[in-house]
Amino acid sequence: xxxxxxxxxxxxxxxxxxxxxxxxxxxxxxxxxxxxxxxxxxxxxxxxxxxxxxxxxxxxxxxxxxxxxxxxxxxxxxxxxxxxxxxxxxxxxxxxxxxxxxxxxxxxxxxxxxxxxxxxxxxxxxxxxxxxxxxxxxxxxxxx
Amino acid sequence: xxxxxxxxxxxxxxxxxxxxxxxxxxxxxxxxxxxxxxxxxxxxxxxxxxxxxxxxxxxxxxxxxxxxxxxxxxxxxxxxxxxxxxxxxxxxxxxxxxxxxxxxxxxxx
Numbered sequence: 001x002x003x004x005x006x007x008x009x010x011x012x013x014x015x016x017x018x019x020x021x022x023x024x025x026x027x028x029x030x031x032x033x034x035x036x037x038x039x040x041x042x043x044x045x046x047x048x049x050x051x052x053x054x055x056x057x058x059x060x061x062x063x064x065x066x067x068x069x070x071x072x073x074x075x076x077x078x079x080x081x082x083x084x085x086x087x088x089x090x091x092x093x094x095x096x097x098x099x100x101x102x103x104x105x106x107x108x109x110x111x112x113x114x115x116x117x118x119x120x121x122x123x124x125x126x127x128x129x130x131x132x133x134x135x136x137x138x139x140x141x142x143x144x
Numbered sequence: 145x146x147x148x149x150x151x152x153x154x155x156x157x158x159x160x161x162x163x164x165x166x167x168x169x170x171x172x173x174x175x176x177x178x179x180x181x182x183x184x185x186x187x188x189x190x191x192x193x194x195x196x197x198x199x200x201x202x203x204x205x206x207x208x209x210x211x212x213x214x215x216x217x218x219x220x221x222x223x224x225x226x227x228x229x230x231x232x233x234x235x236x237x238x239x240x241x242x243x244x245x246x247x248x249x250x251x252x253x
Contacts, residue, residue, distance in 0.1 A: 016168035023166075023197070041227035048199040052167045102236055106215050111204035114235045118200060121234045 006070035006081075007035075012051075014058075014065020014086065019051045022069065035073060043071070043078050043142045046123050049115040050082055050138060058086025058136060078142040080123075088130045097121075145172040149180040152251040155220075156184040159191040165202030173202065177209035184217050189250045193223030198231055207237070218242065222250040 008029050012018040023044055030040035051067065059065035067084045089095070097120030100110035120126070123140040130136060146161040158180050165173055181188050190206065192198075198206075210219040222244040224232065232238045244250035 016166070020164065020166055020168045041230070044197060045199070045227065045231060048166065048197075052199060052201060055167070099235055102240055107211060109207055109211065109240065111207045111211075112200065114200040114203060118231065118234055 007073050008069070008071040010069045012067050012069070014055045014062060014067055014084070016052070016055060018067075019048070019055055022051065022067075023048055026069075026071075039144050042122050043080070046119055046140070046142055047080065047082075049118050053115050054082070054084045054086060054136070058084055058089070060086075062086065073144075076144040078144065080140055080142060082138045084136050085134060086136060088136065089128060092128075092130050094126060094128050145169055145176045147173075147176045147180050152189075155187050155189045155251055155253075156181065157189045157191055157247065157251065159193075160195050162194065163196050165195055165198045165205065167199060167201035170201040170205040173205045174208045174212070177205075178212055181209075181213060181217070184213065187218045187220055188213060189220045189222055189244070189247070191223050191247050191250075192221060192225075192228055193247065195223075195228060196225055198228050200231070200235070203231055203235060203237060207240075210241070220244060220250060222247045 008026060010022045010025055012022040026044060026047065027040060047069065054067055055065070065084065065086060067082065070081045072079045095116040097116035099117035100113040102109060123142050126140040128138050147158055148161065149156055149158045158177065213219055220242040223246065224243060232241070232243065
């Protein structure tokens with residue numbers, strides 16, 4: 001469960017600006033002495049895509065969106081949980097994360113749809129649960 | 145969204161003076177790119193050396209900027225740090241953009 005005792009615990013509202021602030025907070029915490037050896041970049045990329053996805057889809061059109069992020073570090077790996085009060089993933093399933101094809105004319109090149117491809121490229125053991133309380137809970141690990 | 149531009153040889157170099165190009169600024173980035181590149185006659189080099197993070201929305205905004213320029217004014221990239229480069233490689237966008245090792249390389253071409 002997401003808990004305030006996590007190595008890194010961040011709560012945010014469901015807006016793009018709050019996502020930016022949360023990632024800056026994450027970056028700041030990751031440069032602290034105890035995590036100085038960790039590969040912060042990969043964790044930041046994955047969390048950015050997960051949080052953007054929550055804001056753009058699960059919490060679309062909502063002003064009461066709440067997201068909780070907990071990251072625990074153990075044995076060269078980040079264990080991450082993200083909880084939000086938004087709507088369920090379509091079909092209660094995770095996106096397949098296939099990167100959009102780039103074999104197109106310039107004008108038809110994709111400008112989006114890369115988020116879950118990045119998550120699936122960089123994170124492992126991704127699990128999604130929809131709770132009867134109306135919350136989504138996503139967990140995954142990011143090797144250091 | 146702080147961008148500046150300067151002609152260097154046959155290229156217009158647009159430098160991004162921001163640490164992040166992300167979902168919260170993607171639309172501003174695209175609009176500012178349009179303004180900065182209005183006078184471009186040939187290739188445009190986007191100098192990302194001050195940028196330490198982009199997400200997929202930022203990537204999409206850079207793709208949109210390339211489309212805005214049309215096929216005759218290619219958008220090339222320089223100054224990618226490790227994490228920015230990783231986003232381009234994982235999405236295979238490194239096959240779409242010409243990526244220079246440094247700004248010096250980009251303008252020397």
